[in-house]
Amino acid sequence: MEQIAADRNAVATATERRAKFFRGLADQSRLAILDALCAGPLVVHEIVGRTALTQPNVSNHLRCLSECGLVTSMRDGRFVRYRISSPRIADLLHDVEALLDAVATGVEACRNYEPDEDEFHR
Structure with missing residues (x-):
C-alpha cells in the first residue's frame, strides 16, 4: 500500500514538473526569443531586432528563461x-513543429488557448 502511494506521488511530482516546464514555454514572446536563439547566441538588441518585441519585454522574458535554466548568458565586453x-x-522546438504538422488541424481549431495579440507586442 505504501509503495502505491509513493508511486502516485512520484507520478504527480513528475506531472507537476512537466506542467511547470510547459507553462514556461506557453508564451509567444518566450517562444519567439527561443526561436531567435536557435540560430546562435545573441545580445538583447539583436533579439529585439529578430523578434519585434520591445527591449523591456525581451529582458523580462530572458530573466524568466534564465531563471528556469532554458537560457544561459555570458558577458561579451559591455x-x-x-x-x-x-x-x-x-530539438524540442523542432520536434514540436513536426508534431504540429501531424496534428495541426486539431491545434488550429482549438480556441481554449487563444493568444492575446497585445501581450506579444509589449
Missing part, C-alpha cells in the same frame, strides 16, 4: 550574450 542552455531545447 554586452551580455544569451544562448539556449542545451541543444535539446532547439
Whole structure:
C-alpha cells in the first residue's frame, strides 16, 4: 500500500514538473526569443531586432528563461550574450513543429488557448 502511494506521488511530482516546464514555454514572446536563439547566441538588441518585441519585454522574458535554466548568458565586453542552455531545447522546438504538422488541424481549431495579440507586442 505504501509503495502505491509513493508511486502516485512520484507520478504527480513528475506531472507537476512537466506542467511547470510547459507553462514556461506557453508564451509567444518566450517562444519567439527561443526561436531567435536557435540560430546562435545573441545580445538583447539583436533579439529585439529578430523578434519585434520591445527591449523591456525581451529582458523580462530572458530573466524568466534564465531563471528556469532554458537560457544561459555570458558577458561579451559591455554586452551580455544569451544562448539556449542545451541543444535539446532547439530539438524540442523542432520536434514540436513536426508534431504540429501531424496534428495541426486539431491545434488550429482549438480556441481554449487563444493568444492575446497585445501581450506579444509589449
